Amino acid sequence: MNNQATQSLDHKLALSLLESFNAQGALMAWNARLTSITPGACEISLPFSDVVSQQHGYFHGGVIGTIADAAGGYAANTQLMPVSECLTAEYKINIVAPGKGDTLIARGKVLKAGKTLVVSSAEVFVVHQGQEKLCAIMQQTLFVIPKAESRM
Numbered sequence: 001m002n003n004q005a006t007q008s009l010d011h012k013l014a015l016s017l018l019e020s021f022n023a024q025g026a027l028m029a030w031n032a033r034l035t036s037i038t039p040g041a042c043e044i045s046l047p048f049s050d051v052v053s054q055q056h057g058y059f060h061g062g063v064i065g066t067i068a069d070a071a072g073g074y075a076a077n078t079q080l081m082p083v084s085e086c087l088t089a090e091y092k093i094n095i096v097a098p099g100k101g102d103t104l105i106a107r108g109k110v111l112k113a114g115k116t117l118v119v120s121s122a123e124v125f126v127v128h129q130g131q132e133k134l135c136a137i138m139q140q141t142l143f144v145i146p147k148a149e150s151r152m
Contacts, residue, residue, distance in 0.1 A: 008038050009078065016081055017074060027070060030063065034074070040110040042074040048102045059099030059135075064124055068093055068138035071108030072120035076142050079113050084144050086118055091140035099135050101128030111139075118142040 009017075014037065021027070021034045027044075030052050036043035046052065046059075046067050054060040069088055076086045108122040124136040 013078070013081060017077055020077065020081070020085070021070075021074060024070065026066060032067065032070070035105075037074065037078060039078050040075055040113075042071050042078065042108045044071045044074070044106045044108075046104040046106075048104075052104075056098075057100070059101075059104055059126065061095055061099075064095060064099050064104065064136050065091070065093050065138070067104055067106040068108070068122040068124050068136055069140060071106035071122040071124075072138060072140045073108070073142060075108035075110050075120050075122075076113065076118040079110060080118070080144060081147065083147060085147050086142035086144055089117070089141040089143050091138055093136055093138040095136045097126070097133055097135050099124075099126045101126035101133070103127040104135070105132065114144075116144050118144060 017037055032044055032046045035045045044067055052059055052063045069091055073086055080086055104126055106122050106124045108120055110120050112119045119141055122138045125132040126135040
């Protein structure tokens with residue numbers, strides 16, 4: 001995550017978001033990176049590897065869903081932390097093209113933030129030969145929880 005991507009976030013909040021992201025076991029195992037985080041928005045990139053692939057050599061659909069879910073959730077966390085965080089209540093994803101490429105990029109944004117629920121969305125792109133192609137579209141609902149509760 002570069003400094004330019006966090007300019008409009010409080011430095012302490014940006015560090016807290018990065019710490020939380022780095023505690024994501026699956027995302028860390030897959031080598032995902034938080035590449036941009038601004039109020040109400042988040043971008044995550046994920047390089048292709050054997051651990052995120054399926055039998056045809058594409059990114060696995062479950063991986064596409066996971067990165068979309070995380071991008072929407074961290075977009076929400078920019079508006080919730082440090083007092084609260086979120087947990088996914090549900091999401092709907094449409095995979096609109098095969099995930100064939102060398103990198104996935106998920107861009108999440110908050111659509112509506114309430115006191116108990118947040119609705120966010122994410123678009124997932126696959127980068128192939130330097131070109132981004134839309135791969136998936138996701139909408140989710142997130143529960144707002146107190147920050148202390150998130151570590152239980």
